[in-house]
Amino acid sequence: MAPIVSVTRRLPAEVEARLAAGYDLRLTAEDRPSDADSLVEALTTADAVLCTVTDRIDAAVLGEAARRGMRARMLANFGVGVNHIDLAAARGHGLAVSNTPGVLTDDTADVAMALILMAARRLGEGERFLRAGMWKGWKPSQLLGISLSGLTVGVVGFGRIGQALARRAHHGFGMRVRYLNPSAKDAEAAAVGAERCATLEELMATSDVVSLHCPATEGTRHLIDAAALAHARPGSILVNTARGDVVDAEAVAAALREGRLAAAGLDVFEREPEVPASLLALENVVLLPHLGSATTRTRRAMGDKAADNLDAFFTNRPLPDRVA
Numbered sequence: 001m002a003p004i005v006s007v008t009r010r011l012p013a014e015v016e017a018r019l020a021a022g023y024d025l026r027l028t029a030e031d032r033p034s035d036a037d038s039l040v041e042a043l044t045t046a047d048a049v050l051c052t053v054t055d056r057i058d059a060a061v062l063g064e065a066a067r068r069g070m071r072a073r074m075l076a077n078f079g080v081g082v083n084h085i086d087l088a089a090a091r092g093h094g095l096a097v098s099n100t101p102g103v104l105t106d107d108t109a110d111v112a113m114a115l116i117l118m119a120a121r122r123l124g125e126g127e128r129f130l131r132a133g134m135w136k137g138w139k140p141s142q143l144l145g146i147s148l149s150g151l152t153v154g155v156v157g158f159g160r161i162g163q164a165l166a167r168r169a170h171h172g173f174g175m176r177v178r179y180l181n182p183s184a185k186d187a188e189a190a191a192v193g194a195e196r197c198a199t200l201e202e203l204m205a206t207s208d209v210v211s212l213h214c215p216a217t218e219g220t221r222h223l224i225d226a227a228a229l230a231h232a233r234p235g236s237i238l239v240n241t242a243r244g245d246v247v248d249a250e251a252v253a254a255a256l257r258e259g260r261l262a263a264a265g266l267d268v269f270e271r272e273p274e275v276p277a278s279l280l281a282l283e284n285v286v287l288l289p290h291l292g293s294a295t296t297r298t299r300r301a302m303g304d305k306a307a308d309n310l311d312a313f314f315t316n317r318p319l320p321d322r323v324a
C-alpha cells in the first residue's frame with residue numbers, strides 16, 4: 001500500500017500530480033494555515049506530512065499527536081526556513097525532517113535586491129503617489145531617493161542567499177560588500193571583494209544598507225533591536241527577506257520615524273499575516289507579503305525537492321535535504 005502523505009497547502013498542479021502517482025495523497029480542502037487540531041489530525045493519520053511555513057509544528061502539537069498515537073514518521077517542509085518546526089521535539093518523536101535549500105536562492109536574492117532598490121528610490125511611495133492622482137508632472141525636487149552605486153551593503157548571514165544578494169549588489173549595482181557570519185566564508189567573500197565584520201555593531205556602523213539573510217533561531221530573535229539600531233548609520237536602509245522574528249518591528253518603526261533609518265524593505269513579519277500598524281502608518285517602508293520564493297518555476301522546484309525527500313525516505317535512502 002502506498003504511504004499516506006498529508007499536504008497542508010495546495011501546491012503547483014505538476015507537484016500534486018507527481019505526489020499522487022506515488023502516494024495516497026490527502027490534499028487540504030481549504031488552502032489556509034493549519035491550526036493545531038488539523039496538524040495533530042495529519043500527524044496521527046498520515047505517514048508523512050508535507051508542511052509549509054504557515055504550519056506551526058511545535059512541541060505541544062507533536063506531544064498531542066504522540067499522545068493520540070503518532071502515525072507520521074516524516075515532515076517534508078516546502079521551504080528552506082524551518083523555524084516553524086520544533087526540530088528537537090520532532091527528533092525526539094522519531095520524525096525525520098527535510099527542507100528545500102538551493103532552489104529558491106536566486107529568487108529570494110532578487111526580492112532582497114528589489115527591496116533595496118524600492119526603499120532607496122522610494123518606488124512604492126512613487127507608485128502610491130501616482131495612483132492616488134497626486135502626480136502633477138515631473139519636477140526636479142520630486143521624490144528624491146538615495147543613489148546606490150558606491151554605497152556599502154552589510155550582509156547579515158553569508159549563506160547561499162546572502163552571497164547571491166552580495167553578487168547582485170556588487171556586480172550589478174557597484175556596491176561594496178561587508179558581511180557578518182559566525183563561520184568564515186572567505187573564499188565566497190573574495191569573489192565580491194567582501195570584508196568580514198567581527199560584530200553586528202561594526203556591520204551596522206559601516207553599512208549604508210543592511211540586508212538580513214540569517215536563519216531565525218533563539219540566537220537571532222530580535223537581533224535587530226533598538227540597541228542594534230542605535231549603531232546604524234544615520235539615514236541607512238534595512239532590508240529583511242529572512243524571517244520576521246529577526247527584527248523587533250517596533251524598534252524598526254521608531255528608527256524609521258526618527259530618520260535613523262531612511263527607509264526599510266520588509267518581506268517577512270513575526271506574526272504573519274499580521275503587519276504591525278506602526279509600520280503600515282509609515283511611507284518610508286516597503287511591505288511585501290512574503291514573496292521571496294514566489295515564482296512559478298521556484299515553487300515547482302520546491303515541490304519537487306519535497307517530493308524527492310519523501311521518495312528517499314519511503315525507499316530507505318538517505319534524505320537529500322535532512323535537517324532533523
Ligand code: DGY
Binds near residue numbers: 053078082292
Ligand atoms: C522559505 O523557503 O523559507 C520561504 O520563506 C518560504 O517558507
